[in-house]
Amino acid sequence: MKYECVACGYIYDPELGDPDGGVEPGTTFADIPEDWVCPLCGVGKDMFEPVK
Ligand SMILES: [Zn+2]
Numbered sequence: 001m002k003y004e005c006v007a008c009g010y011i012y013d014p015e016l017g018d019p020d021g022g023v024e025p026g027t028t029f030a031d032i033p034e035d036w037v038c039p040l041c042g043v044g045k046d047m048f049e050p051v052k
Contacts, residue, residue, distance in 0.1 A: 001014070001028075001050055002014070002050070002051040003049065003050055004049055004050075005041065006047050006048065008038065008040045008041040010041070014029060018036070021039050022036075029045075
């Protein structure tokens with residue numbers, strides 16, 4: 001499932017991960033480390049919501 005940053009609209013796609021942020025492709029949002037932040041605006045995971 002994809003997650004969207006409610007602050008800036010960035011979409012986290014588990015198929016792509018966030019290699020620049022140390023998250024490998026194939027990582028589900030739930031498995032991302034709690035200290036990960038949005039690569040665009042820097043907010044934490046609690047600012048993300050599932051994309052339907
Ligand atoms: Zn963001």
